[in-house]
């Protein structure tokens with residue numbers, strides 16, 4: 001199962017499906033990421049706050065896979081926003097990963113009332129200009145935060161990574177991103193595996209194709225053009241979640257899935273979240 005890539009707004013290629021490692025402890029991350037790399041994943045999504053950049057880097061080193069075949073994303077945590085602190089935090093992330101560049105560096109949350117995301121992003125622009133991040137972007141930015149950032153900086157973010165799944169379809173953000181050439185990356189693409197995978201509409205479609213509910217949900221994302229980063233530490237699920245390129249949902253399925261939107265957030269509201 002070969003994962004297709006999308007072309008980001010600066011020409012960098014990004015696999016449309018990757019492996020997320022939130023809540024994977026550092027001492028289990030090397031094993032989980034190793035399993036994912038063996039299963040064919042080439043994109044890994046970590047963050048400083050996940051405290052597993054070290055294990056992730058160990059798996060990358062142990063894999064023997066050429067660096068240019070991998071796509072590694074990490075994120076700047078809230079406490080490190082600001083120009084100088086961002087440069088220091090980025091050095092520390094690279095060091096823990098054991099890499100000399102990342103493919104994508106993201107501002108984890110906008111924290112709009114702190115007023116620091118623009119200075120933070122200016123440091124990101126320097127990091128990219130120095131060749132230490134192939135692409136830069138943001139996470140959890142609402143359209144109003146992106147509007148402000150676009151007005152105050154030069155490099156259009158390549159990616160906005162936001163909570164997105166069939167019960168939170170994010171039409172407004174997706175349309176904004178499309179207008180500005182920003183790729184939409186879905187976090188918690190499986191709705192964290194809670195109720196979503198038991199929704200009768202999804203179960204019925206999964207039975208129609210002989211696939212699992214998780215595979216149907218991932219297929220929905222891919223057909224919408226989203227980048228997805230499902231997480232699992234279970235080898236059979238890690239394999240299942242990348243085996244989504246051999247079937248196609250039809251228009252009726254897509255219409256049925258479109259009707260599941262209920263603006264249901266599992267995570268925090270980005271306008272409010274300022275936890276440090």
Ligand code: NAD
Nearest residue numbers: 020021022045187188189190191192193214230231232237
């Ligand atoms: P997810 O939607 O990927 O769900 C993961 C959970 O679903 C697993 O823990 C497991 O319980 C279940 N699951 C996985 N595969 C399954 C399968 N095939 N069948 C049945 N159940 C299955 O949730 P997530 O981990 O929250 O999100 C994915 C990634 O997104 C994270 O690991 C992280 O990299 C990223 N993320 C980013 C942010 C952010 O603020 N930028 C926030 C949350 C997550």
